[in-house]
Amino acid sequence: MVLTLAQLAEELGAELRGDGATEISGLGTLRGATAQQLTFLANPRYRAYLEQTAAAAVLCTADQAEDCPVAALVVADPYQAFARISHHFDTTPAPLREVHPRAVIAADAVIEDNVSIGPNAVIGAGVRLKAGAVVMANAVIGDGSEVGEQARIYPNVTIYHGVIIGPRTIIHAGSVIGSDGFGFAFNEGRWNKVAQVGGVRIGADVDIGANVTIDRGAIEDTVIGNGVILDDQVHLAHNVVVGDHTAMAGKVGVSGSTRIGSYCMIGGAVGIAGHLEIGDRVVVLGMTLVSRSLTEPGTYGSALPADRQDRWRRNTARFRHLDELYRRVRKLEQDAGRG
Structure with missing residues (x-):
């Protein structure tokens, strides 16, 4: 050009x-x-x-x-x-808009116009590939799933059964969508698996990086809104809901049943505990551990920045005595109040 x-x-x-x-x-x-x-x-x-x-x-x-x-x-x-x-x-090669003869396609799959399917791709029973969708080499689309118009599925992506992918969404190589959530009940010395009967619904114009994992819902669906961007190696657990146009940097981990609002920005390697509510337009700085709900818009962070080793060691040692120091200060305040 x-x-x-x-x-x-x-x-x-x-x-x-x-x-x-x-x-x-x-x-x-x-x-x-x-x-x-x-x-x-x-x-x-x-x-x-x-x-x-x-x-x-x-x-x-x-x-x-x-x-x-x-x-x-x-x-x-x-x-x-x-x-x-x-x-x-853009140097990305244009798809050939053909079905490769080595693709494996179920007899009842619905393949609309102008779809491209690469070699060794597997299209399961009842799958619907909408017009202009691209499924590249070695990708797997599980039974009953749907890939929207102009969506692009890169090589070696695995989409399990019952997953809905919106139009123009991009899923990069190695990502897994719809794997079982981490659902187990402990009883009598062993873990008993809970069947994960929900699915995954991904909206329009979503960009999912390489090696992202999005678990299917335990009962209801895991839901990713429109315009969301997920960097490489993000993990979203079962029943997570992500609002429209939220962005997550690499290695973010979101535990089960947490709901994240729209237009949020989550920095790299942030860990978010389960069953929390993150409101709209929340910014979380990289390496932060989120252990409580953040319902008000704003910027939040908790990670300590890098420092010289000698000072870091001293401060770490002092941090261990923080509770003791707090109790001593409280006692001094109470004694002063009684005086």
Whole structure:
């Protein structure tokens, strides 16, 4: 794909400062872009690299454009503009829109128009693949599941029975959707498995990273709303509900029956206990342990930042005496009150 700056400016509604005939054939960073590539400046920490950039043009704000040594496309939000333009230069191979002869497809599966099914994919009984869906090599779609219009299932994804995938949703390689939840009852020295009879419902325009695991519901369904994004290695336990447009970074773990609202942002390696309520527009910082409900919008965090080893050891040792110190202070306060 080759586009001129004039074409890009028209598409974005951007102010062009430079030669509109300049051709763009790729994307790059401020530090690494070449004279045929477009870059952007969104984070102020990288402004020092602007004056040395060798890019053909930079997406930036009006005040940043004053220091730009090359052509500029002036926009209100450079990163959003970059996101729009990036799809012109996407290198993801287009699906072949064919059913591979080595695919295994149940006789009663419904395959709508323009569907692509890769080699060794398995399509179970009663499955419905809606128009334009893509199921890549070695993926498994379990009995009675449904994959929505233009959804894309990458290689080696396993979708169990009774799972609903919404339109335009993307599930990356190695993810498992609809495995049994962690349901066991302990009695007489052993664990007795509880049948997980719910399913999983995933909305439209969801982006699920690689090696994500979403468990099926124990009784009711596990539910993922529209526009949710899940980074690699996220785990959602049975009966979790995630509201629309919530984002979770890598290695987040959410325990069973917790409900998370819409437009939340959950940082990497956050652990959320079960049966909690997380309200709309809650931000949880990385490495936080959430052990109580967070119903009010805002930013929450609990992890201690890295420190020098000697100071970390001292503070850790002192932390062990925190309860003792609290009790001593309380006694001093009570004694002072009686005096």
